[in-house]
Amino acid sequence: MTTIGARPLAGLLGPWRDRSPAYAALADRVRLLVLDGRLTAGTRLAAERELAAALGVSRTTVAAAYAALRESGHVVSVRGSGSVVQPPAAAAPAEGEDAGGGSGGAPGHPQVLDLVNAALPAVQGLQEVVERAVRALPRHLGGTGYEMRGVPELREAVARRYTERGLPTRPDEVLVTVGAQHAIALLARTFLRPGDRALVETPTYPTAVRALTAAGGRALPVPVGPGGWDGEALREAFTRARPAVAYLVPDFHNPTGATMPAAQRREVLELAERSGTRVVVDETTADLGFAPGAPAWVPFPGDVVHVGSLAKSVWAGLRLGWVRADAATVREALEHRSPTDLGTPVLEQLVGAEVVDVLDAFADRRRAQLRASHDALHEALAERLPSWRVPRVAGGLSTWANLGAPVSSSLVLAARARGLLLSTGPRFSVDGAFERYLRLPFTLAPERMRRVVDVLADAWADTARLPQALPAPEALV
DSSP states (O other): OOBOOHHHHHHHHOSOOOSSSHHHHHHHHHHHHHHHTSSOTTOBOOOHHHHHHHHTSOHHHHHHHHHHHHHHTSEEEETTTEEEEOOGGGSOOOTTOOTTSSTTOOTTOTTOEEOSSOOOOOOTTHHHHHHHHHHHGGGGTTSOOOOSSOOHHHHHHHHHHHHHTTOOOOGGGEEEESSHHHHHHHHHHHHOOTTOEEEEEESOOHHHHHHHHHTTOEEEEEEEETTEEOHHHHHHIIIIIOOSEEEEOOSSOTTTOOOOOHHHHHHHHHHHHHHTOEEEEEOTTTTOBOSTTOOOOOOOOSSOEEEEESTTTTOTTSOOEEEEOOHHHHHHHHHHHTTTOOOOOHHHHHHHHHHHHTHHHHHHHHHHHHHHHHHHHHHHHHHHOTTSBOOOOSBSSEEEEEOSSSOHHHHHHHHHTTTEEOOBGGGGOSSSOOTTEEEEEOOSOHHHHHHHHHHHHHHHHHHHTSOOOOOOOGGGO
16 A cells, blocks of 8 residues: 655645635545546545645644545545545545436446547447457467467568558567557566656656656656647756656647657657667557648657557557567567566457558548547637637647646536546646646547537636635745
8 A cells, every 4th residue: 555645645736725615625636636546546645634734724624625535435444544545436426426317427428528538439340340350260269378479460460560651560579568558567667677767748648657657767757738849858858867768659649739840759869879768659649640631650760669559549448559669679578578467368469450451441530530529629619718728739639728727627626517527737747737738638529529618618617716726835835
């Protein structure tokens, strides 16, 4: 069981005192940290007296907040351990939510607008591909089914795809994984030793950062925004800190939607070579460029480790990913795999082999869906929330909205009470920043994206009526 101390918890809470009574505002903010995944299940919360001192409030306020969290099911009392976070799925709905089918129903209910995960339903045509894969299964049934490298059909298909896109690849340079997140965690264990620096973008995909820090890495954040990567900060990070690993999402970056220019990619390669850094490039959204005349995806050049997946372009329920690297790196990663799993399921891999061969056609369907939803989102935002600064993007699954005020967490709570589930801006931060920002995935159908904006506009009106958040206690500044 891990424990979060009073000061780290106070830092995560940010400017939480945005309404009265104070205990309810504090409980709401802790609840949001649980729902966002920034407080994980099994984490023991700071003692009441210590948190009260760190926040500059009475112990009674903290005790009442913890009691409210126990009542809603987000925290449980464990003898000898105090207050412990419970998994969000086991928690009751927060105050104002309707789990019985109203506009604020439970996640997964048809009336809920769920944008926590930037993902789409299965692409049209997947069922026929699955049926073909099932017919190919009998020839594998004579083996053990423990496919640590991946079945030959899928590794050959992935290698062929990279080769056709300009990066010559052999099947022994491909390692099949259980999705991209599994690949990132495996590479973190392969490349990092406790205390090593790991360069990451900020904002970025939060679960990747978790994988890097779980392997002992210390996150070294470099800013990225809708306009691109901070070149000076990149150069400073590589030359001064000499990170062991750099994790980048250069194509339709999550969450900003930015794409790294070719010249900057070449500079990253030069900097990494001089500093001895292993560059891990996450290309799970690289196929999703939907702007008119957008060029076809080209793999990141040079000696980097590529991570791919079918989750965004095909379906997240098809848990397939891969590592593309030189054969020696693949062998090294394979050595770190066996203690944690025994390979990727064979049937899913046979589906993947069929999918990769028709991936361009599937990606075309995805791009058409995303373009329509992206445009509907922006049209509705221009009408209902014109004060927000929301960049149009050329591809990917989300855009990064500047709200103009540090109210992301309050807005997400207000939207959740109306049945719209979103992630706060700070969830994508390494250090709790981005209260002025909100990730807006455009992964629902156009008419539902317009409904998303209607709910946001109502929630925004409520948020605007909240009193100005109090500054953090001086001791925490």
